[in-house]
Amino acid sequence: MTAVFSFFGVTTSQSAIQRIYPRWVELLDLDARLVGLDFPIGAPARDYRRAVERIKADPDALGGLITTHKLDVLAASADLFGGLDGSAALLREVSCIHKRDGRLLGAALDDRTSRLAIDRFAPPSYWAERGGELLLLGAGGASIATTLGMHRAAELGVAVPSRIHVTARSEHRLEELRSLHDRIGMRIEVVHHVTRTPEEADRVVARVAPYSVVANATGLGKDRPGSPLTDTVRFPHGSIAWDMNYRGERRFLEQARNQPADAAVDVVDGWDYFVYSWTQVVGVVHDIDIPSSGPLFDELSQIAREEQFGEPARLAG
Ligand SMILES: NC(=O)c1ccc[n+]([C@@H]2O[C@H](COP(=O)([O-])OP(=O)(O)OC[C@H]3O[C@@H](n4cnc5c(N)ncnc54)[C@H](OP(=O)(O)O)[C@@H]3O)[C@@H](O)[C@H]2O)c1
Structure with missing residues (x-):
């Protein structure tokens, strides 16, 4: 029987991964198909639970990838898992369901995939x-x-940013972050900023060190229109503006592109982050090693780009 890879999302039929995954499994010589499972945001817990129960009970179900519902799926079905990796336990979310030796396992890979994406630039x-x-x-x-x-x-012992700044619109969000950092004994200094307006966020951007990475992790410009910054923002010299998303209006990246040339601001979108998010989960679910660079990764990225944008791909460098 062809194995099943489940994709938990909101409108999975609209995702390009429906076209990308079959080409990936062909390249990787796997016998599997992708099945999308749609849930509205904040669906009843029993719906998430039923989906996890089905994966657990079906020998042909390999597991799969969860996007929007990572926290809700784990909250609704924690007792169904035979084990969670350290990140899933810490973040209380599951982005990857897989099986090993008959056990249903949950993993959270965003800490790994976001770092791979940042490492690239x-x-x-x-x-x-x-x-x-x-x-x-x-x-x-x-x-x-x-x-x-x-x-x-x-x-x-790897070199990391000298400091991390995080903005939020309310203190409450930052409390969650503080609580995680207390639990792990955070190794890097973290500075919290409550920024209720884009003007306040502009002031934080202007004050960070030269050569900083300024990341838009608000979803503004894709999930909702706009940018967390104003058009008059000034990025630090030599900084890199990174939007975690690669589609939508991405006004944040426009604002970065509009900086004076002598500010030497670089611009990176979330494409590599998207490819890492998927390839790493596919690797874990199928229990195969998918490298994060080199010819195989480039080929997988190229296939994804063709299917996503319908254009001949650039080779990732
Ligand atoms: N390329 C990829 O593969 C990839 C992977 C992961 C994530 N992403 C994207 O990255 C974005 C963030 O993902 P997520 O999972 O972290 O989403 P999330 O949990 O919804 O977080 C977005 C956060 O941004 C905050 N926010 C919204 N507007 C803001 C503003 N003007 N100033 C400061 N904070 C603001 C929200 O705060 P409130 O609580 O106040 O609303 C919320 O906490 C999403 O668009 C997602 O699609 C892309």
Whole structure:
């Protein structure tokens, strides 16, 4: 029987992964198909639970990937899992369901995938040589996971940003972050900023060190229109503006592109983050090693780009 890879989302039929996954499994010589499971945001807990129960009971179900519902799925079905990895336990979310030796396992990979994405444009040597900071605009799940990924890198002795700044519109969000950092004994200094208006966020951006990475982790520009910053924002010299998303209006990236040429601001979208998010989960679910760089990764990225944008792909460098 062809194995089943489940994709928990909101409108999964609209996702390009429906076209990308079949080409990936062909390239990887796997016999599997993708099945999308749609849930409205905040669906009843019993719906998430039933889906996890079905995966657990069906020998042909391999597991799969969860996007929007990572926290809700785990909250509704924690007792069904035979084990969680350290990140899932810490973040209380599951982005990857898989099976090993008949056990249903849950994992959270965002700390790993966000770091892979950042490494691509700001590797450890960048932080060591430039001494920049990391500014995360927005304190939701992806931001929190990114701070965990950087903490883990610091634990390994790898060069990391000299400081992490995180903005949120309310103190409450930052409390969640503080609580996680207390539990893990956060290795990097973290500065919290409550920014209730884009003007306040502009002031934080203007004050971070030269060569910092300024990340838009608010979803503004894709999930909702706009940017967390104003059009008159000034990015630090030599900084890198990174939007975690690669589609939508991405006004934040426009604002970065409009900086004066002598500010030498670089712009990176969330494409590589998207490809890492998917390839890493596919690797875990199928229990195969998918490298994070090199010819195989480039080929997988190229297929994804063709299916996503309908254009001949650039080779990732
Ligand atoms: N490329 C990829 O594969 C990839 C992977 C992961 C995530 N992403 C994208 O990254 C974005 C963030 O993901 P997420 O999971 O962290 O989403 P999330 O949990 O919804 O977090 C977004 C956070 O941004 C905050 N926010 C919204 N507007 C803000 C503003 N003007 N100033 C400061 N904070 C603001 C929200 O705060 P409130 O609580 O106050 O609303 C919320 O905490 C999403 O758009 C997601 O699609 C992309």
